[in-house]
Amino acid sequence: xxxxxxxxxxxxxxxxxxxxxxxxxxxxxxxxxxxxxxxxxxxxxxxxxxxxxxxxxxxxxxxxxxxxxxxxxxxxxxxxxxxxxxxxxxxxxxxxxxxxxxxxxxxxxxxxxxxxxxxxxxxxxxxxxxxxxxxxxxxxxxxxxxxxxxxxxxxxxxxxxxxxxxxxxxxxxxxxxxxxxxxxxxxxxxxxxxxxxxxxxxxxxxxxxxxxxxxxxxxxxxxxxxxxxxxxxxxxxxxxxxxxxxxxxxxxxxxxxxxxxxxxxxxxxxxxxxxxxxxxxxxxxxxxxxxxxxxxxxxxxxxxxxxxxxxxxxxxxxxxxxxxxxxxxxxxxxxxxxxxxxxxxxxxxxxxxxxxxxxxxxxxxxxxxxxxxxxxxxxxxxxxxxxxxxxxxxxxxxxxxxxxxxxxxxxxxxxxxxxxxxxxxxxxxxxxxxxxxxxxxxxxxxxxxxxxxxxxxxxxxxxxxxxxxxxxxxxxxxxxxxxxxxxxxxxxxxxx
Amino acid sequence: xxxxxxxxxxxxxxxxxxxxxxxxxxxxxxxxxxxxxxxxxxxxxxxxxxxxxxxxxxxxxxxxxxxxxxxxxxxxxxxx
Numbered sequence: 001x002x003x004x005x006x007x008x009x010x011x012x013x014x015x016x017x018x019x020x021x022x023x024x025x026x027x028x029x030x031x032x033x034x035x036x037x038x039x040x041x042x043x044x045x046x047x048x049x050x051x052x053x054x055x056x057x058x059x060x061x062x063x064x065x066x067x068x069x070x071x072x073x074x075x076x077x078x079x080x081x082x083x084x085x086x087x088x089x090x091x092x093x094x095x096x097x098x099x100x101x102x103x104x105x106x107x108x109x110x111x112x113x114x115x116x117x118x119x120x121x122x123x124x125x126x127x128x129x130x131x132x133x134x135x136x137x138x139x140x141x142x143x144x145x146x147x148x149x150x151x152x153x154x155x156x157x158x159x160x161x162x163x164x165x166x167x168x169x170x171x172x173x174x175x176x177x178x179x180x181x182x183x184x185x186x187x188x189x190x191x192x193x194x195x196x197x198x199x200x201x202x203x204x205x206x207x208x209x210x211x212x213x214x215x216x217x218x219x220x221x222x223x224x225x226x227x228x229x230x231x232x233x234x235x236x237x238x239x240x241x242x243x244x245x246x247x248x249x250x251x252x253x254x255x256x257x258x259x260x261x262x263x264x265x266x267x268x269x270x271x272x273x274x275x276x277x278x279x280x281x282x283x284x285x286x287x288x289x290x291x292x293x294x295x296x297x298x299x300x301x302x303x304x305x306x307x308x309x310x311x312x313x314x315x316x317x318x319x320x321x322x323x324x325x326x327x328x329x330x331x332x333x334x335x336x337x338x339x340x341x342x343x344x345x346x347x348x349x350x351x352x353x354x355x356x357x358x359x360x361x362x363x364x365x366x367x368x369x370x371x372x373x374x375x376x377x378x379x380x381x382x383x384x385x386x387x388x389x390x391x392x393x394x395x396x397x398x399x400x401x402x403x404x405x406x407x408x409x410x411x412x413x414x415x416x417x418x419x420x421x422x423x424x425x426x427x428x429x430x431x432x433x434x435x436x437x438x439x440x441x442x443x444x445x446x447x448x449x450x451x452x453x454x455x456x457x458x459x460x461x462x463x464x465x466x467x468x469x470x471x472x473x474x475x476x477x478x479x480x481x482x483x484x485x486x487x488x489x490x491x492x493x494x495x496x
Numbered sequence: 497x498x499x500x501x502x503x504x505x506x507x508x509x510x511x512x513x514x515x516x517x518x519x520x521x522x523x524x525x526x527x528x529x530x531x532x533x534x535x536x537x538x539x540x541x542x543x544x545x546x547x548x549x550x551x552x553x554x555x556x557x558x559x560x561x562x563x564x565x566x567x568x569x570x571x572x573x574x575x576x
Contacts, residue, residue, distance in 0.1 A: 317556045322544040325556065327536040368535070370516050398537050423535035 001033070001055075002042055003063045004411050008035050012060040013067060017041075022050045026135070030068065036279040038375055039404040040411060047135055048072040132156075280373045288432045295350075295438075296471040299430050300479050304487040306446060306461040312493040328446045329420055330391040332463065332486075334496045336441050337361045337382035339485035340416050345474035346439035346467070346482050347416045355438060355473040364414025364434065365394065367401040368424070375401045376417050376434060377410035387496055422446055428464040438470035439482070497550065497576030502569045505576070509545040513538050524566035532565075552576045 001011045015032035018024055024044045033042050048070040055067040129135070132154070139156040141148035309331050317325040340347040340361045348357040363382035368374050377400075379385070379393055400406055416437055421429040422445035429442035444464040451460040465486060469479045489496065497505070507519045510532075517532050528534050534542065539559075546568075547553045552575050554562055562568040 314556055322540070322547045322553060325540060327540055329536055370514065370533070395537055395541075420535075423529070424533065425530055 001061050001063050001065045001067050002408060004033065004035050004040055004042075004408055009063055010060050011035050011063065013055050013057060014039060016053060016057065018050050018053075018068075020050050020052055024048065024050060024070065036283060038401075038406060038411070040406050040408055042408050044070065046070055277372060284373065287435070291432050291435050295433050295435060297433060297468050298471050298476060298479065299466060299468055300476060300483060301428060301430075301464060301466045302480070302483040302487065303462050303464050304483075304490060305451065306463055306490060307451075309490045309493040310446070310461040324388070326387060326391050328463075329423075329443075330387055330394060331490065331493055331496055332420070332443055332465075333363060333365065333379065333382060333394065333418060334385070334387055334390055335486045335489040336416075336418050337363050337379075337385075338489050338496070339482055341383050342485050343478060343482040345478045346441075346469060348438060348473075349415070349436040350438050350470060350473060351436050355470075358415040360415065362413045362415045364417030364437070365397060366417060366419035366431075367398050369402055375406065375411070376414060376419075377401055377406050378413040378415075380410075380413065416441070418443065422463060428466050430466050431468050433468055433470060438473045439479075440468045441482075441486075442466040442468065497572055499569060499573050502572035502576060505546065505550050505572055506565065506568050509542055509549060512545050513542045519565075522565060524564070524569075526565050527563055528565065528568070529563065546572070550576050 004011065012034040013031050014034045016030070017032065018028075018030045024030060025047045026044060028044050029041045030044045030050075031042050033040055049072075050068055051071045052069040053067070054069060055061050055065065061067065129148075134156045139148060139152055141152055306328070310328065313326050313328065313331060340363075344357040345355075347361055348355060350356075360381055361383040362378040362380050364376040364378050366374050366376045377397055379390065379397060382390060385393065397406075397410070414434070414437065416439050417431075417434050418441045419429055419431045420443045422443050426444055428444040431440040431442045433440045442465065444466075446461055446463045448459050449462050451458050451462060465483050467479050467483055469482075510517055510519060514532060514534060522532065526532060528539060528542070543554050543562075550572060552572055554571065554575075558571065562571045
């Protein structure tokens with residue numbers, strides 16, 4: 001059960017999208033989870049065959065609980081190789097480099113190097129890779145244009161340090177009994193397994209210190225502690241490391257951080273069916289309380305001139321069919337995303353007492369649900385989308401948010417959030433930051449108002465933009481720069 | 497399109513865009529955005545649905561004329 005938000009501690013499986021015997025690839029949707037706040041699809045973090053569903057329909061389990069067991073194809077689990085270092089993680093999927101031997105680095109750089117995008121793989125090679133249990137996303141192609149060849153696949157299979165290959169998946173996918181029917185299974189006491197699940201540690205990736213190399217509860221605890229200190233927290237680009245099937249951007253796919261306690265941006269809200277409103281309000285309340293208690297907010301406000309933007313948009317829309325028309329929000333969101341690239345202090349996460357700016361701009365868009373409550377899913381890489389793409393994705397995202405069908409990555413990824421209460425008629429909104437994000441942009445109503453410039457008074461469209469930002473990361477000068485930059489970008493709407 | 501048909505078209509479109517709104521409880525003067533709480537995307541979808549279902553394309557410059565339920569019904573009546 002992956003964590004789908006900073007304050008989520010339980011999840012209920014409401015639908016299984018796979019059954020035992022199904023073959024799943026990384027990123028395939030496997031189940032639908034109800035988090036009390038929304039209903040979301042969760043994806044597989046690894047490739048293999050579903051051996052067993054461990055959690056029944058409508059069963060609620062804590063975050064970190066294995067929900068299914070996925071085994072790799074039989075050919076993939078060779079017998080133990082004596083030279084293979086115990087606990088070596090062939091996959092970078094195991095987030096336990098602090099306790100594993102240095103072997104992961106030496107076990108085969110070719111198996112961990114990440115090409116920037118999915119490399120081309122010819123079907124016969126893919127077939128071979130599947131048979132050998134090699135994940136083609138993880139190997140470096142030596143063929144033309146980085147294409148993966150048969151030799152690459154065989155090489156990767158040979159370089160794999162044997163039994164631990166199955167071991168290195170993230171714990172969310174129920175690796176508590178990896179290869180239970182295979183040689184080289186992980187030995188761990190039930191108490192250790194339970195603890196591992198609670199702490200989000202993958203026991204199969206550890207070198208046990210108990211009898212015959214069995215994993216002890218202490219091993220698990222030490223791992224969890226070690227992980228919490230330096231290398232634990234996510235790099236500042238969480239979106240890039242989660243397999244997001246709907247994404248087409250040139251982001252690499254690195255493995256899921258295994259820890260349920262990894263802070264992810266929060267996303268309150270979602271489809272409160274009858275009887276769920278109270279839970280939803282509690283979830284929002286608890287997150288917002290935490291934000292207000294831990295984040296020293298400061299607030300800024302600026303009125304942005306929208307005359308060029310609205311003139312341009314009306315001109316463009318007049319020539320378009322309804323379905324292709326833009327709304328002012330699309331222009332504002334694009335400007336907000338571009339400006340976040342220019343003022344990185346507002347874009348990223350504050351974790352472990354330090355700010356980690358994000359190179360990508362995943363714009364959280366607060367969506368009011370018609371039944372009450374709100375969610376703030378991400379428009380991925382919003383700064384790189386054209387206005388038309390952004391508009392299309394915005395419509396899709398809002399539609400799915402209201403239908404309660406968001407992807408996990410969309411809920412977890414936002415690096416900065418925009419709340420657009422202008423649609424509800426307010427002039428300005430001073431929002432509460434979603435931890436661990438560090439800024440929230442509020443947009444009021446787009447309306448005509450008197451505008452004085454160069455000694456002349458006229459009427460223009462304008463909007464009041466506000467910024468709530470984290471004083472640990474930025475101050476009013478940089479925050480003000482962010483708002484001003486948005487205004488500047490909106491003066492040249494055709495370049496957005 | 498007569499007023500009866502226009503009203504039915506508006507009712508059908510609103511059912512698609514805002515299923516929680518019961519038109520029987522809504523005053524004709526109700527404002528789509530403020531009173532029925534349609535946001536700009538909902539409103540765009542409403543205009544799109546009406547275009548698809550009735551063939552009436554409401555250009556953006558006429559949006560102020562269709563800001564209320566009755567305004568929209570009247571607009572369809574005179575343009576459809």
